[in-house]
Amino acid sequence: MAELPFTSLLKQLPATVPFVGPEALERRFGRPFRLRLGANESAFGVSPKAQEAMQRALARISWYNDPENYELREALAATCGVPMARITVGAGIDDLLGLAVRAFVAPGTAVVTSLGAYPTFNYHVEGYGGRLHFVPYRNDHNDLEGLAEAAARTGAPLVFLANPDNPTGTWHTAAALQAFLAALPRHCMLVLDEAYCEFAPPEAILPLTVEDPRLIRMRTFSKAHGMAGARVGYALAAPEVVAAFDKIRLHFGVNRVAQAGALASLQDPGFVQGVVQAVAEGRRDYEALARAVGLATLPSATNFVSFDAGSARRAQAILEALLARGVFVRKPSVPPLDCCFRVTVGTPAERRLFAEVLRQVLAELEEGEGR
Numbered sequence: 261m262a263e264l265p266f267t268s269l270l271k272q273l274p275a276t277v278p279f280v281g282p283e284a285l286e287r288r289f290g291r292p293f294r295l296r297l298g299a300n301e302s303a304f305g306v307s308p309k310a311q312e313a314m315q316r317a318l319a320r321i322s323w324y325n326d327p328e329n330y331e332l333r334e335a336l337a338a339t340c341g342v343p344m345a346r347i348t349v350g351a352g353i354d355d356l357l358g359l360a361v362r363a364f365v366a367p368g369t370a371v372v373t374s375l376g377a378y379p380t381f382n383y384h385v386e387g388y389g390g391r392l393h394f395v396p397y398r399n400d401h402n403d404l405e406g407l408a409e410a411a412a413r414t415g416a417p418l419v420f421l422a423n424p425d426n427p428t429g430t431w432h433t434a435a436a437l438q439a440f441l442a443a444l445p446r447h448c449m450l451v452l453d454e455a456y457c458e459f460a461p462p463e464a465i466l467p468l469t470v471e472d473p474r475l476i477r478m479r480t481f482s483k484a485h486g487m488a489g490a491r492v493g494y495a496l497a498a499p500e501v502v503a504a505f506d507k508i509r510l511h512f513g514v515n516r517v518a519q520a521g522a523l524a525s526l527q528d529p530g531f532v533q534g535v536v537q538a539v540a541e542g543r544r545d546y547e548a549l550a551r552a553v554g555l556a557t558l559p560s561a562t563n564f565v566s567f568d569a570g571s572a573r574r575a576q577a578i579l580e581a582l583l584a585r586g587v588f589v590r591k592p593s594v595p596p597l598d599c600c601f602r603v604t605v606g607t608p609a610e611r612r613l614f615a616e617v618l619r620q621v622l623a624e625l626e627e628g629e630g631r
């Protein structure tokens with residue numbers, strides 16, 4: 261049979277996905293997980309008002325959705341205190357990352373990110389033929405000086421930074437972020453991924469009044485709002501960037517149920533505050549658990565905690581033993597982060613079960629090591 265006419269770019273791409281989903285792992289293991297704590301989903305549900313709004317929207321699912329996402333953008337504008345012309349809505353940050361890459365990256369373009377940072381960004385860069393330049397983490401934090409230096413050295417038009425960060429959970433202060441933005445070359449755009457911003461202390465968030473045209477902030481309803489499966493996020497950016505995204509975005513990509521749910525959740529800030537408090541309590545539980553079993557944790561301003569197992573080998577052994585016992589968690593694969601495994605904050609009952617299984621796993625590993 262004749263070779264199919266794939267583009268040369270596609271032919272060169274490795275067969276890869278940014279994340280193997282827990283469902284795929286369950287199919288592989290032949291049974292469902294007992295605990296799903298690996299994807300930083302919310303354990304605290306969705307606002308009842310959002311749930312109601314989504315149920316109502318279902319009755320009109322035979323209609324197309326509003327391709328301008330007008331009502332949601334209007335509400336976001338009011339909440340964030342920015343004009344609507346600065347807001348793009350997309351099917352989660354993962355979708356919006358694709359827009360940023362498509363807008364600024366051509367085959368061969370240099371792009372800068374941290375080594376081991378959020379992989380979906382890299383997935384898009386590779387998909388558009390960009391060349392990734394990686395800057396190692398320093399002391400479990402994104403190395404802002406290293407990222408700015410790499411951007412200048414490579415002439416990259418795009419740098420990625422998640423703050424607070426995944427997979428570490430660590431963060432930089434607003435002052436450090438402002439200095440970073442000032443240190444980036446004038447031609448260089450910054451994608452500031454703020455997926456976890458609701459969980460962060462105020463001093464870790466760049467003020468929304470910062471209006472640098474190079475800055476593209478991305479936020480999501482997947483984490484604190486508990487709507488990961490609905491796929492809604494938004495970008496705050498200069499009007500010319502939003503206008504550019506309008507030329508390439510999938511206009512009907514955010515379905516009407518998701519739009520209605522996001523709008524209602526935005527109008528229920530008390531619900532999100534409750535989730536943020538519950539998550540902070542869960543992080544403290546995990547920190548206490550780690551101390552009790554002799555592990556360290558990285559400081560976290562997110563809805564997960566990275567446990568430091570001391571070595572990559574031990575972290576891998578713990579991960580595999582947890583998976584084998586039906587506990588879905590993930591771990592970074594590249595140094596120096598690979599000595600950690602990452603655990604989403606679950607409900608109190610889920611945390612108790614996690615603690616029990618972790619203690620069993622550690623005891624068995626110690627036995628195996630003859631200690």
Ligand SMILES: Cc1ncc(COP(=O)(O)O)c(C=O)c1O
Pocket residue numbers: 299300351352353354355378422425426453455479480481482488492493
């Ligand atoms: C840093 C970061 N960015 C983006 C996402 C995905 O966001 P969304 O669900 O809006 O695509 C995640 C989810 O884990 C994340 O950790």
